[in-house]
Amino acid sequence: MHLVRVKICGVTTPAEARFAADCGADALGLNFYPKSSRFITSDQATRIVRELPPFTAAVGVFVEADDIDVVATAARFGLRGVQTYTADPPRTDFHPAAHIPAFRVNDASSLATIRDFVAATLSAGRPPAAVLVDSFVAGEIGGTGHVAPWELLAGFDPGVPLILAGGLTPENVGDAIRAVRPWGVDVASGVEASPGRKDRGKVRAFVQAVRAAAAELAAENRVSG
Numbered sequence: 001m002h003l004v005r006v007k008i009c010g011v012t013t014p015a016e017a018r019f020a021a022d023c024g025a026d027a028l029g030l031n032f033y034p035k036s037s038r039f040i041t042s043d044q045a046t047r048i049v050r051e052l053p054p055f056t057a058a059v060g061v062f063v064e065a066d067d068i069d070v071v072a073t074a075a076r077f078g079l080r081g082v083q084t085y086t087a088d089p090p091r092t093d094f095h096p097a098a099h100i101p102a103f104r105v106n107d108a109s110s111l112a113t114i115r116d117f118v119a120a121t122l123s124a125g126r127p128p129a130a131v132l133v134d135s136f137v138a139g140e141i142g143g144t145g146h147v148a149p150w151e152l153l154a155g156f157d158p159g160v161p162l163i164l165a166g167g168l169t170p171e172n173v174g175d176a177i178r179a180v181r182p183w184g185v186d187v188a189s190g191v192e193a194s195p196g197r198k199d200r201g202k203v204r205a206f207v208q209a210v211r212a213a214a215a216e217l218a219a220e221n222r223v224s225g
């Protein structure tokens, strides 16, 4: 069975979260970066997390946040994972939350940075749970809607699970999965009606497209195996 996990990032209401979970999303991203159009307050986060079914993970998104604040937020909202954006490779592992450092990729040196980071954390005995590979857009951090360089990422093995993000949509996510073969995929703007507001049809279509591409790869593996 070829599994590709799905995270719908930047949900801002309990209804959005519940809908995405009911469509089959494995994880939902709660954005704690105050400058994001998808930022949610603590009250919103409390209401969203309360609405989640038992098998759906909440993942917090943090940008240059203080490590102690990240740990406290993860504990307060029962976050299964923390997705961090930092200028320098992060040094904390955030246990018991799964750490998902995000890397913005534009060339081969970005891949070397990821490999070096994973190698260093592996030898220190605290590797990240996964790395999230996002697109690089000068002056922006995440949620840009710009497609990451799939051709560069094809065959890239960081040594831990790879989550592909950046400009994914219901229309292109199947091609992205076939090209990059990620462990998981992540989307924010590609399933929105407007910044910070999810579009139900797009959320449903995105999860269905991921499941269809994964099933296709599984069938290919059975034939070639």
Ligand SMILES: O=C(O)c1ccccc1NCC(=O)[C@H](O)[C@H](O)COP(=O)(O)O
Pocket (backbone or CB within 6 Å): 009, 010, 029, 031, 033, 036, 037, 038, 061, 063, 083, 085, 134, 141, 142, 143, 144, 145, 146, 165, 166, 167, 168, 186, 187, 188, 189, 190
């Ligand atoms: O979504 C944001 O506004 C955001 C802002 C700053 C850092 C990260 C942010 N989002 C993180 C995500 O996981 C997004 O899903 C990922 O960047 C992909 O976004 P998109 O290209 O819009 O699908």
